[in-house]
Amino acid sequence: MRRLRLLGGLALAAALVLLASSATPPATVNDGYDDFLLVPAGNFSMGDNFGDGEARERPVHVVYLDSFYIGKLEVTNADWTRFRNDPGYDDPKHWPGGLVVPRDQVPFWTQVQNHGGGTPDSGSYPVIGVNWDSATAYCHWLSEKTGRKYRLPTEAEWEKAARGTRQSRYPWGNDISRDRANYVGAQKYDTVQPAGFFDGSLRGALKTQSNASPYGALDMAGNVMEWCSDWYGRTYYSESPRRNPKGPESGAYRVVRGGSFFVEAPDLHSYARSAAWPSFQAHRMIGFRAVREP
Structure with missing residues:
Protein backbone atom coordinates (compact mmCIF):
# COMPACT_ATOMS: atom_id res chain seq x y z
CA MET A 1 0.00 0.00 0.00
CA ARG A 2 2.80 2.41 0.93
CA ARG A 3 4.57 1.49 -2.33
CA LEU A 4 1.44 2.31 -4.34
CA ARG A 5 1.15 5.66 -2.60
CA LEU A 6 4.81 6.40 -3.38
CA LEU A 7 4.36 5.52 -7.03
CA GLY A 8 1.27 7.70 -7.20
CA GLY A 9 3.17 10.59 -5.67
CA LEU A 10 6.01 10.19 -8.15
CA ALA A 11 3.57 10.16 -11.04
CA LEU A 12 1.92 13.33 -9.78
CA ALA A 13 5.29 15.04 -9.35
CA ALA A 14 6.31 14.04 -12.88
CA ALA A 15 3.04 15.38 -14.26
CA LEU A 16 3.54 18.69 -12.47
CA VAL A 17 7.09 19.01 -13.83
CA LEU A 18 5.84 18.27 -17.34
CA LEU A 19 3.05 20.82 -16.96
CA ALA A 20 5.48 23.47 -15.70
CA SER A 21 7.95 22.82 -18.52
CA SER A 22 5.21 23.02 -21.14
CA ALA A 23 4.16 26.41 -19.75
CA GLY A 42 9.64 42.08 -15.56
CA ASN A 43 10.99 45.44 -14.49
CA PHE A 44 13.96 47.32 -15.88
CA SER A 45 15.33 50.83 -15.41
CA MET A 46 14.89 52.89 -18.56
CA GLY A 47 16.90 55.98 -19.43
CA ASP A 48 20.31 57.60 -19.12
CA ASN A 49 21.80 56.38 -15.86
CA PHE A 50 25.29 57.65 -16.81
CA GLY A 51 24.41 61.33 -17.05
CA ASP A 52 26.10 61.74 -20.44
CA GLY A 53 22.99 61.76 -22.61
CA GLU A 54 20.35 64.32 -23.50
CA ALA A 55 17.61 65.71 -21.26
CA ARG A 56 15.04 63.78 -23.33
CA GLU A 57 16.66 60.54 -22.07
CA ARG A 58 15.92 61.34 -18.43
CA PRO A 59 14.73 60.80 -15.77
CA VAL A 60 15.64 57.16 -15.29
CA HIS A 61 12.40 55.38 -14.44
CA VAL A 62 11.39 51.81 -13.66
CA VAL A 63 9.20 50.20 -16.30
CA TYR A 64 7.40 46.86 -16.16
CA LEU A 65 6.96 45.06 -19.50
CA ASP A 66 5.06 41.92 -20.36
CA SER A 67 7.11 39.28 -22.16
CA PHE A 68 7.67 39.55 -25.91
CA TYR A 69 9.95 38.24 -28.65
CA ILE A 70 12.40 40.53 -30.47
CA GLY A 71 13.88 39.87 -33.90
CA LYS A 72 17.42 38.56 -33.61
CA LEU A 73 18.32 40.59 -36.70
CA GLU A 74 17.16 43.72 -38.44
CA VAL A 75 14.71 43.00 -41.24
CA THR A 76 16.79 42.22 -44.32
CA ASN A 77 16.43 42.80 -48.03
CA ALA A 78 15.59 39.11 -48.38
CA ASP A 79 12.75 39.50 -45.86
CA TRP A 80 11.49 42.63 -47.57
CA THR A 81 11.64 40.96 -50.99
CA ARG A 82 9.22 38.26 -49.79
CA PHE A 83 6.80 41.02 -48.82
CA ARG A 84 7.47 43.11 -51.90
CA ASN A 85 6.83 40.18 -54.26
CA ASP A 86 3.72 38.96 -52.45
CA PRO A 87 0.24 39.95 -53.69
CA GLY A 88 -0.50 40.97 -50.10
CA TYR A 89 1.80 43.94 -50.53
CA ASP A 90 -0.97 45.75 -52.38
CA ASP A 91 -3.66 45.01 -49.79
CA PRO A 92 -4.65 48.36 -48.25
CA LYS A 93 -5.61 46.71 -44.96
CA HIS A 94 -1.92 46.20 -44.18
CA TRP A 95 -1.09 49.88 -44.60
CA PRO A 96 -1.76 52.71 -42.13
CA GLY A 97 -4.62 54.75 -43.52
CA GLY A 98 -4.94 52.26 -46.40
CA LEU A 99 -2.30 54.13 -48.42
CA VAL A 100 0.02 51.65 -50.16
CA VAL A 101 3.57 52.86 -50.78
CA PRO A 102 4.53 51.99 -54.39
CA ARG A 103 7.14 49.22 -54.59
CA ASP A 104 9.62 51.33 -56.52
CA GLN A 105 9.38 54.31 -54.19
CA VAL A 106 12.15 52.96 -51.90
CA PRO A 107 14.98 55.22 -53.06
CA PHE A 108 17.94 52.94 -52.35
CA TRP A 109 16.60 49.64 -53.69
CA THR A 110 18.79 49.72 -56.83
CA GLN A 111 21.91 51.34 -55.35
CA VAL A 112 24.88 48.99 -55.34
CA GLN A 113 26.96 51.18 -53.02
CA ASN A 114 24.22 50.93 -50.38
CA HIS A 115 23.54 47.21 -50.94
CA GLY A 116 19.98 47.89 -52.01
CA GLY A 117 17.71 44.88 -52.17
CA GLY A 118 17.38 45.06 -55.94
CA THR A 119 21.14 44.54 -56.44
CA PRO A 120 23.09 41.23 -56.56
CA ASP A 121 24.13 39.48 -53.33
CA SER A 122 22.29 41.96 -51.13
CA GLY A 123 19.79 39.68 -49.38
CA SER A 124 21.61 39.59 -46.04
CA TYR A 125 21.85 43.39 -45.70
CA PRO A 126 19.22 45.37 -43.76
CA VAL A 127 16.51 46.92 -45.87
CA ILE A 128 16.95 50.70 -45.79
CA GLY A 129 14.86 53.68 -46.81
CA VAL A 130 11.51 52.24 -45.68
CA ASN A 131 9.31 54.67 -43.81
CA TRP A 132 7.28 53.97 -40.67
CA ASP A 133 4.15 53.16 -42.68
CA SER A 134 6.04 50.57 -44.73
CA ALA A 135 7.61 48.95 -41.66
CA THR A 136 4.18 48.76 -40.03
CA ALA A 137 2.65 47.25 -43.18
CA TYR A 138 5.34 44.56 -43.23
CA CYS A 139 4.43 43.58 -39.66
CA HIS A 140 0.72 43.43 -40.52
CA TRP A 141 1.48 41.26 -43.54
CA ARG A 148 0.82 35.30 -34.95
CA LYS A 149 0.87 38.94 -33.85
CA TYR A 150 3.88 40.85 -35.22
CA ARG A 151 4.41 44.59 -34.82
CA LEU A 152 7.05 47.25 -34.30
CA PRO A 153 8.51 47.34 -30.78
CA THR A 154 7.51 50.05 -28.36
CA GLU A 155 10.37 52.31 -27.36
CA ALA A 156 10.47 50.67 -23.93
CA GLU A 157 10.54 47.17 -25.45
CA TRP A 158 13.33 48.21 -27.77
CA GLU A 159 15.48 49.53 -24.91
CA LYS A 160 14.93 46.51 -22.69
CA ALA A 161 15.77 44.18 -25.59
CA ALA A 162 18.95 46.19 -26.17
CA ARG A 163 20.32 46.45 -22.63
CA GLY A 164 18.28 44.14 -20.40
CA THR A 165 18.42 44.93 -16.70
CA ARG A 166 22.14 45.67 -16.45
CA GLN A 167 22.00 49.32 -17.64
CA SER A 168 25.15 49.30 -19.73
CA ARG A 169 25.93 51.98 -22.32
CA TYR A 170 25.82 49.49 -25.17
CA PRO A 171 24.11 46.11 -25.53
CA TRP A 172 27.32 44.23 -24.66
CA GLY A 173 28.90 46.58 -22.07
CA ASN A 174 30.32 50.07 -21.63
CA ASP A 175 33.11 50.21 -24.24
CA ILE A 176 32.86 50.33 -28.01
CA SER A 177 35.14 49.75 -30.99
CA ARG A 178 34.68 49.36 -34.73
CA ASP A 179 35.22 45.61 -34.57
CA ARG A 180 31.97 45.41 -32.61
CA ALA A 181 29.61 47.89 -34.27
CA ASN A 182 29.10 49.66 -37.59
CA TYR A 183 29.28 53.42 -36.97
CA VAL A 184 30.88 56.34 -38.79
CA GLY A 185 34.41 55.68 -40.00
CA ALA A 186 34.11 51.90 -39.92
CA GLN A 187 34.32 51.70 -43.73
CA LYS A 188 35.77 53.75 -46.55
CA TYR A 189 32.21 54.47 -47.66
CA ASP A 190 29.82 54.61 -44.71
CA THR A 191 26.93 52.29 -45.36
CA VAL A 192 25.28 49.13 -44.03
CA GLN A 193 26.96 45.86 -43.12
CA PRO A 194 25.11 42.52 -43.39
CA ALA A 195 22.65 41.95 -40.56
CA GLY A 196 24.44 40.01 -37.83
CA PHE A 197 27.90 40.84 -39.19
CA PHE A 198 29.25 41.42 -35.67
CA ASP A 199 28.56 37.99 -34.22
CA GLY A 200 32.09 37.17 -33.07
CA SER A 201 33.16 35.48 -36.32
CA LEU A 202 36.38 35.70 -38.28
CA ARG A 203 35.50 37.43 -41.54
CA GLY A 204 38.51 37.49 -43.80
CA ALA A 205 41.18 39.47 -41.99
CA LEU A 206 38.65 40.93 -39.55
CA LYS A 207 37.89 39.23 -36.23
CA THR A 208 34.60 40.69 -35.09
CA GLN A 209 33.47 40.94 -31.49
CA SER A 210 29.90 39.94 -30.75
CA ASN A 211 27.56 42.88 -30.21
CA ALA A 212 24.71 40.71 -28.91
CA SER A 213 22.31 42.14 -26.36
CA PRO A 214 21.64 40.25 -23.10
CA TYR A 215 18.90 38.34 -24.97
CA GLY A 216 21.01 37.63 -28.07
CA ALA A 217 19.76 40.31 -30.48
CA LEU A 218 22.48 41.59 -32.83
CA ASP A 219 23.15 45.09 -34.19
CA MET A 220 21.05 46.99 -31.69
CA ALA A 221 23.87 49.54 -31.72
CA GLY A 222 24.87 50.86 -35.14
CA ASN A 223 24.24 49.66 -38.69
CA VAL A 224 20.75 51.18 -39.10
CA MET A 225 18.45 53.12 -36.81
CA GLU A 226 15.24 51.22 -36.15
CA TRP A 227 11.64 52.38 -36.15
CA CYS A 228 9.61 51.98 -32.95
CA SER A 229 5.83 52.12 -32.75
CA ASP A 230 5.70 55.17 -30.44
CA TRP A 231 5.07 58.75 -31.23
CA TYR A 232 8.03 60.77 -29.98
CA GLY A 233 7.59 62.95 -26.92
CA ARG A 234 10.58 64.94 -25.66
CA THR A 235 9.36 64.96 -22.04
CA TYR A 236 7.59 61.61 -22.14
CA TYR A 237 9.90 59.96 -19.58
CA SER A 238 8.64 62.27 -16.85
CA GLU A 239 5.02 61.30 -17.49
CA SER A 240 5.32 57.74 -18.81
CA PRO A 241 3.12 55.05 -17.24
CA ARG A 242 5.16 52.47 -15.40
CA ARG A 243 3.50 49.44 -16.99
CA ASN A 244 3.85 48.70 -20.73
CA PRO A 245 4.23 52.33 -21.89
CA LYS A 246 3.34 52.90 -25.52
CA GLY A 247 4.34 56.53 -25.99
CA PRO A 248 2.23 59.68 -26.36
CA GLU A 249 -1.21 59.43 -27.96
CA SER A 250 -0.16 61.64 -30.86
CA GLY A 251 2.77 63.56 -32.26
CA ALA A 252 4.63 64.70 -35.36
CA TYR A 253 7.51 62.21 -35.27
CA ARG A 254 7.98 58.52 -34.54
CA VAL A 255 10.79 57.18 -32.37
CA VAL A 256 13.90 55.64 -33.94
CA ARG A 257 16.54 53.92 -31.82
CA GLY A 258 19.97 52.34 -32.05
CA GLY A 259 22.14 54.74 -34.03
CA SER A 260 23.51 53.96 -37.49
CA PHE A 261 26.57 53.64 -39.69
CA PHE A 262 26.68 57.43 -40.12
CA VAL A 263 26.73 58.67 -36.50
CA GLU A 264 29.28 58.85 -33.69
CA ALA A 265 29.58 56.33 -30.86
CA PRO A 266 27.54 58.30 -28.26
CA ASP A 267 24.53 58.11 -30.59
CA LEU A 268 24.73 54.31 -30.29
CA HIS A 269 24.05 54.34 -26.54
CA SER A 270 21.24 51.95 -25.65
CA TYR A 271 19.36 54.83 -24.01
CA ALA A 272 19.90 57.36 -26.85
CA ARG A 273 16.62 58.63 -28.31
CA SER A 274 16.02 59.93 -31.83
CA ALA A 275 12.96 60.63 -33.94
CA ALA A 276 11.99 60.90 -37.59
CA TRP A 277 9.01 61.98 -39.64
CA PRO A 278 7.03 58.75 -40.20
CA SER A 279 6.39 59.36 -43.91
CA PHE A 280 10.04 60.16 -44.59
CA GLN A 281 11.40 57.61 -47.02
CA ALA A 282 14.60 59.14 -48.36
CA HIS A 283 16.73 58.20 -45.36
CA ARG A 284 19.27 55.44 -45.95
CA MET A 285 20.15 55.21 -42.24
CA ILE A 286 16.76 53.87 -41.09
CA GLY A 287 15.56 50.27 -41.09
CA PHE A 288 13.61 48.24 -38.53
CA ARG A 289 13.21 44.98 -36.64
CA ALA A 290 9.95 43.40 -35.56
CA VAL A 291 8.49 42.13 -32.32
CA ARG A 292 6.35 38.99 -31.99
CA GLU A 293 3.83 38.70 -29.20
CA PRO A 294 3.89 35.37 -27.28
Missing part, protein backbone atom coordinates in the same frame (compact mmCIF):
# COMPACT_ATOMS: atom_id res chain seq x y z
CA THR A 24 7.67 27.85 -20.01
CA PRO A 25 7.93 29.90 -23.22
CA PRO A 26 10.72 28.88 -25.60
CA ALA A 27 13.77 31.12 -25.69
CA THR A 28 13.63 31.28 -29.51
CA VAL A 29 10.73 31.00 -31.93
CA ASN A 30 10.74 30.89 -35.72
CA ASP A 31 7.54 30.99 -37.76
CA GLY A 32 9.45 30.71 -41.02
CA TYR A 33 10.51 34.35 -41.04
CA ASP A 34 13.74 34.44 -38.99
CA ASP A 35 14.51 33.88 -35.31
CA PHE A 36 12.80 35.83 -32.56
CA LEU A 37 14.24 35.88 -29.04
CA LEU A 38 12.36 35.88 -25.76
CA VAL A 39 12.56 38.97 -23.56
CA PRO A 40 10.98 37.87 -20.26
CA ALA A 41 8.40 39.89 -18.38
CA LEU A 142 3.72 38.99 -41.47
CA SER A 143 0.96 38.61 -38.89
CA GLU A 144 -1.44 37.47 -41.60
CA LYS A 145 1.11 35.05 -43.06
CA THR A 146 1.95 33.37 -39.76
CA GLY A 147 -1.22 33.67 -37.73
Whole structure:
Protein backbone atom coordinates (compact mmCIF):
# COMPACT_ATOMS: atom_id res chain seq x y z
CA MET A 1 0.00 0.00 0.00
CA ARG A 2 2.80 2.41 0.93
CA ARG A 3 4.57 1.49 -2.33
CA LEU A 4 1.44 2.31 -4.34
CA ARG A 5 1.15 5.66 -2.60
CA LEU A 6 4.81 6.40 -3.38
CA LEU A 7 4.36 5.52 -7.03
CA GLY A 8 1.27 7.70 -7.20
CA GLY A 9 3.17 10.59 -5.67
CA LEU A 10 6.01 10.19 -8.15
CA ALA A 11 3.57 10.16 -11.04
CA LEU A 12 1.92 13.33 -9.78
CA ALA A 13 5.29 15.04 -9.35
CA ALA A 14 6.31 14.04 -12.88
CA ALA A 15 3.04 15.38 -14.26
CA LEU A 16 3.54 18.69 -12.47
CA VAL A 17 7.09 19.01 -13.83
CA LEU A 18 5.84 18.27 -17.34
CA LEU A 19 3.05 20.82 -16.96
CA ALA A 20 5.48 23.47 -15.70
CA SER A 21 7.95 22.82 -18.52
CA SER A 22 5.21 23.02 -21.14
CA ALA A 23 4.16 26.41 -19.75
CA THR A 24 7.67 27.85 -20.01
CA PRO A 25 7.93 29.90 -23.22
CA PRO A 26 10.72 28.88 -25.60
CA ALA A 27 13.77 31.12 -25.69
CA THR A 28 13.63 31.28 -29.51
CA VAL A 29 10.73 31.00 -31.93
CA ASN A 30 10.74 30.89 -35.72
CA ASP A 31 7.54 30.99 -37.76
CA GLY A 32 9.45 30.71 -41.02
CA TYR A 33 10.51 34.35 -41.04
CA ASP A 34 13.74 34.44 -38.99
CA ASP A 35 14.51 33.88 -35.31
CA PHE A 36 12.80 35.83 -32.56
CA LEU A 37 14.24 35.88 -29.04
CA LEU A 38 12.36 35.88 -25.76
CA VAL A 39 12.56 38.97 -23.56
CA PRO A 40 10.98 37.87 -20.26
CA ALA A 41 8.40 39.89 -18.38
CA GLY A 42 9.64 42.08 -15.56
CA ASN A 43 10.99 45.44 -14.49
CA PHE A 44 13.96 47.32 -15.88
CA SER A 45 15.33 50.83 -15.41
CA MET A 46 14.89 52.89 -18.56
CA GLY A 47 16.90 55.98 -19.43
CA ASP A 48 20.31 57.60 -19.12
CA ASN A 49 21.80 56.38 -15.86
CA PHE A 50 25.29 57.65 -16.81
CA GLY A 51 24.41 61.33 -17.05
CA ASP A 52 26.10 61.74 -20.44
CA GLY A 53 22.99 61.76 -22.61
CA GLU A 54 20.35 64.32 -23.50
CA ALA A 55 17.61 65.71 -21.26
CA ARG A 56 15.04 63.78 -23.33
CA GLU A 57 16.66 60.54 -22.07
CA ARG A 58 15.92 61.34 -18.43
CA PRO A 59 14.73 60.80 -15.77
CA VAL A 60 15.64 57.16 -15.29
CA HIS A 61 12.40 55.38 -14.44
CA VAL A 62 11.39 51.81 -13.66
CA VAL A 63 9.20 50.20 -16.30
CA TYR A 64 7.40 46.86 -16.16
CA LEU A 65 6.96 45.06 -19.50
CA ASP A 66 5.06 41.92 -20.36
CA SER A 67 7.11 39.28 -22.16
CA PHE A 68 7.67 39.55 -25.91
CA TYR A 69 9.95 38.24 -28.65
CA ILE A 70 12.40 40.53 -30.47
CA GLY A 71 13.88 39.87 -33.90
CA LYS A 72 17.42 38.56 -33.61
CA LEU A 73 18.32 40.59 -36.70
CA GLU A 74 17.16 43.72 -38.44
CA VAL A 75 14.71 43.00 -41.24
CA THR A 76 16.79 42.22 -44.32
CA ASN A 77 16.43 42.80 -48.03
CA ALA A 78 15.59 39.11 -48.38
CA ASP A 79 12.75 39.50 -45.86
CA TRP A 80 11.49 42.63 -47.57
CA THR A 81 11.64 40.96 -50.99
CA ARG A 82 9.22 38.26 -49.79
CA PHE A 83 6.80 41.02 -48.82
CA ARG A 84 7.47 43.11 -51.90
CA ASN A 85 6.83 40.18 -54.26
CA ASP A 86 3.72 38.96 -52.45
CA PRO A 87 0.24 39.95 -53.69
CA GLY A 88 -0.50 40.97 -50.10
CA TYR A 89 1.80 43.94 -50.53
CA ASP A 90 -0.97 45.75 -52.38
CA ASP A 91 -3.66 45.01 -49.79
CA PRO A 92 -4.65 48.36 -48.25
CA LYS A 93 -5.61 46.71 -44.96
CA HIS A 94 -1.92 46.20 -44.18
CA TRP A 95 -1.09 49.88 -44.60
CA PRO A 96 -1.76 52.71 -42.13
CA GLY A 97 -4.62 54.75 -43.52
CA GLY A 98 -4.94 52.26 -46.40
CA LEU A 99 -2.30 54.13 -48.42
CA VAL A 100 0.02 51.65 -50.16
CA VAL A 101 3.57 52.86 -50.78
CA PRO A 102 4.53 51.99 -54.39
CA ARG A 103 7.14 49.22 -54.59
CA ASP A 104 9.62 51.33 -56.52
CA GLN A 105 9.38 54.31 -54.19
CA VAL A 106 12.15 52.96 -51.90
CA PRO A 107 14.98 55.22 -53.06
CA PHE A 108 17.94 52.94 -52.35
CA TRP A 109 16.60 49.64 -53.69
CA THR A 110 18.79 49.72 -56.83
CA GLN A 111 21.91 51.34 -55.35
CA VAL A 112 24.88 48.99 -55.34
CA GLN A 113 26.96 51.18 -53.02
CA ASN A 114 24.22 50.93 -50.38
CA HIS A 115 23.54 47.21 -50.94
CA GLY A 116 19.98 47.89 -52.01
CA GLY A 117 17.71 44.88 -52.17
CA GLY A 118 17.38 45.06 -55.94
CA THR A 119 21.14 44.54 -56.44
CA PRO A 120 23.09 41.23 -56.56
CA ASP A 121 24.13 39.48 -53.33
CA SER A 122 22.29 41.96 -51.13
CA GLY A 123 19.79 39.68 -49.38
CA SER A 124 21.61 39.59 -46.04
CA TYR A 125 21.85 43.39 -45.70
CA PRO A 126 19.22 45.37 -43.76
CA VAL A 127 16.51 46.92 -45.87
CA ILE A 128 16.95 50.70 -45.79
CA GLY A 129 14.86 53.68 -46.81
CA VAL A 130 11.51 52.24 -45.68
CA ASN A 131 9.31 54.67 -43.81
CA TRP A 132 7.28 53.97 -40.67
CA ASP A 133 4.15 53.16 -42.68
CA SER A 134 6.04 50.57 -44.73
CA ALA A 135 7.61 48.95 -41.66
CA THR A 136 4.18 48.76 -40.03
CA ALA A 137 2.65 47.25 -43.18
CA TYR A 138 5.34 44.56 -43.23
CA CYS A 139 4.43 43.58 -39.66
CA HIS A 140 0.72 43.43 -40.52
CA TRP A 141 1.48 41.26 -43.54
CA LEU A 142 3.72 38.99 -41.47
CA SER A 143 0.96 38.61 -38.89
CA GLU A 144 -1.44 37.47 -41.60
CA LYS A 145 1.11 35.05 -43.06
CA THR A 146 1.95 33.37 -39.76
CA GLY A 147 -1.22 33.67 -37.73
CA ARG A 148 0.82 35.30 -34.95
CA LYS A 149 0.87 38.94 -33.85
CA TYR A 150 3.88 40.85 -35.22
CA ARG A 151 4.41 44.59 -34.82
CA LEU A 152 7.05 47.25 -34.30
CA PRO A 153 8.51 47.34 -30.78
CA THR A 154 7.51 50.05 -28.36
CA GLU A 155 10.37 52.31 -27.36
CA ALA A 156 10.47 50.67 -23.93
CA GLU A 157 10.54 47.17 -25.45
CA TRP A 158 13.33 48.21 -27.77
CA GLU A 159 15.48 49.53 -24.91
CA LYS A 160 14.93 46.51 -22.69
CA ALA A 161 15.77 44.18 -25.59
CA ALA A 162 18.95 46.19 -26.17
CA ARG A 163 20.32 46.45 -22.63
CA GLY A 164 18.28 44.14 -20.40
CA THR A 165 18.42 44.93 -16.70
CA ARG A 166 22.14 45.67 -16.45
CA GLN A 167 22.00 49.32 -17.64
CA SER A 168 25.15 49.30 -19.73
CA ARG A 169 25.93 51.98 -22.32
CA TYR A 170 25.82 49.49 -25.17
CA PRO A 171 24.11 46.11 -25.53
CA TRP A 172 27.32 44.23 -24.66
CA GLY A 173 28.90 46.58 -22.07
CA ASN A 174 30.32 50.07 -21.63
CA ASP A 175 33.11 50.21 -24.24
CA ILE A 176 32.86 50.33 -28.01
CA SER A 177 35.14 49.75 -30.99
CA ARG A 178 34.68 49.36 -34.73
CA ASP A 179 35.22 45.61 -34.57
CA ARG A 180 31.97 45.41 -32.61
CA ALA A 181 29.61 47.89 -34.27
CA ASN A 182 29.10 49.66 -37.59
CA TYR A 183 29.28 53.42 -36.97
CA VAL A 184 30.88 56.34 -38.79
CA GLY A 185 34.41 55.68 -40.00
CA ALA A 186 34.11 51.90 -39.92
CA GLN A 187 34.32 51.70 -43.73
CA LYS A 188 35.77 53.75 -46.55
CA TYR A 189 32.21 54.47 -47.66
CA ASP A 190 29.82 54.61 -44.71
CA THR A 191 26.93 52.29 -45.36
CA VAL A 192 25.28 49.13 -44.03
CA GLN A 193 26.96 45.86 -43.12
CA PRO A 194 25.11 42.52 -43.39
CA ALA A 195 22.65 41.95 -40.56
CA GLY A 196 24.44 40.01 -37.83
CA PHE A 197 27.90 40.84 -39.19
CA PHE A 198 29.25 41.42 -35.67
CA ASP A 199 28.56 37.99 -34.22
CA GLY A 200 32.09 37.17 -33.07
CA SER A 201 33.16 35.48 -36.32
CA LEU A 202 36.38 35.70 -38.28
CA ARG A 203 35.50 37.43 -41.54
CA GLY A 204 38.51 37.49 -43.80
CA ALA A 205 41.18 39.47 -41.99
CA LEU A 206 38.65 40.93 -39.55
CA LYS A 207 37.89 39.23 -36.23
CA THR A 208 34.60 40.69 -35.09
CA GLN A 209 33.47 40.94 -31.49
CA SER A 210 29.90 39.94 -30.75
CA ASN A 211 27.56 42.88 -30.21
CA ALA A 212 24.71 40.71 -28.91
CA SER A 213 22.31 42.14 -26.36
CA PRO A 214 21.64 40.25 -23.10
CA TYR A 215 18.90 38.34 -24.97
CA GLY A 216 21.01 37.63 -28.07
CA ALA A 217 19.76 40.31 -30.48
CA LEU A 218 22.48 41.59 -32.83
CA ASP A 219 23.15 45.09 -34.19
CA MET A 220 21.05 46.99 -31.69
CA ALA A 221 23.87 49.54 -31.72
CA GLY A 222 24.87 50.86 -35.14
CA ASN A 223 24.24 49.66 -38.69
CA VAL A 224 20.75 51.18 -39.10
CA MET A 225 18.45 53.12 -36.81
CA GLU A 226 15.24 51.22 -36.15
CA TRP A 227 11.64 52.38 -36.15
CA CYS A 228 9.61 51.98 -32.95
CA SER A 229 5.83 52.12 -32.75
CA ASP A 230 5.70 55.17 -30.44
CA TRP A 231 5.07 58.75 -31.23
CA TYR A 232 8.03 60.77 -29.98
CA GLY A 233 7.59 62.95 -26.92
CA ARG A 234 10.58 64.94 -25.66
CA THR A 235 9.36 64.96 -22.04
CA TYR A 236 7.59 61.61 -22.14
CA TYR A 237 9.90 59.96 -19.58
CA SER A 238 8.64 62.27 -16.85
CA GLU A 239 5.02 61.30 -17.49
CA SER A 240 5.32 57.74 -18.81
CA PRO A 241 3.12 55.05 -17.24
CA ARG A 242 5.16 52.47 -15.40
CA ARG A 243 3.50 49.44 -16.99
CA ASN A 244 3.85 48.70 -20.73
CA PRO A 245 4.23 52.33 -21.89
CA LYS A 246 3.34 52.90 -25.52
CA GLY A 247 4.34 56.53 -25.99
CA PRO A 248 2.23 59.68 -26.36
CA GLU A 249 -1.21 59.43 -27.96
CA SER A 250 -0.16 61.64 -30.86
CA GLY A 251 2.77 63.56 -32.26
CA ALA A 252 4.63 64.70 -35.36
CA TYR A 253 7.51 62.21 -35.27
CA ARG A 254 7.98 58.52 -34.54
CA VAL A 255 10.79 57.18 -32.37
CA VAL A 256 13.90 55.64 -33.94
CA ARG A 257 16.54 53.92 -31.82
CA GLY A 258 19.97 52.34 -32.05
CA GLY A 259 22.14 54.74 -34.03
CA SER A 260 23.51 53.96 -37.49
CA PHE A 261 26.57 53.64 -39.69
CA PHE A 262 26.68 57.43 -40.12
CA VAL A 263 26.73 58.67 -36.50
CA GLU A 264 29.28 58.85 -33.69
CA ALA A 265 29.58 56.33 -30.86
CA PRO A 266 27.54 58.30 -28.26
CA ASP A 267 24.53 58.11 -30.59
CA LEU A 268 24.73 54.31 -30.29
CA HIS A 269 24.05 54.34 -26.54
CA SER A 270 21.24 51.95 -25.65
CA TYR A 271 19.36 54.83 -24.01
CA ALA A 272 19.90 57.36 -26.85
CA ARG A 273 16.62 58.63 -28.31
CA SER A 274 16.02 59.93 -31.83
CA ALA A 275 12.96 60.63 -33.94
CA ALA A 276 11.99 60.90 -37.59
CA TRP A 277 9.01 61.98 -39.64
CA PRO A 278 7.03 58.75 -40.20
CA SER A 279 6.39 59.36 -43.91
CA PHE A 280 10.04 60.16 -44.59
CA GLN A 281 11.40 57.61 -47.02
CA ALA A 282 14.60 59.14 -48.36
CA HIS A 283 16.73 58.20 -45.36
CA ARG A 284 19.27 55.44 -45.95
CA MET A 285 20.15 55.21 -42.24
CA ILE A 286 16.76 53.87 -41.09
CA GLY A 287 15.56 50.27 -41.09
CA PHE A 288 13.61 48.24 -38.53
CA ARG A 289 13.21 44.98 -36.64
CA ALA A 290 9.95 43.40 -35.56
CA VAL A 291 8.49 42.13 -32.32
CA ARG A 292 6.35 38.99 -31.99
CA GLU A 293 3.83 38.70 -29.20
CA PRO A 294 3.89 35.37 -27.28
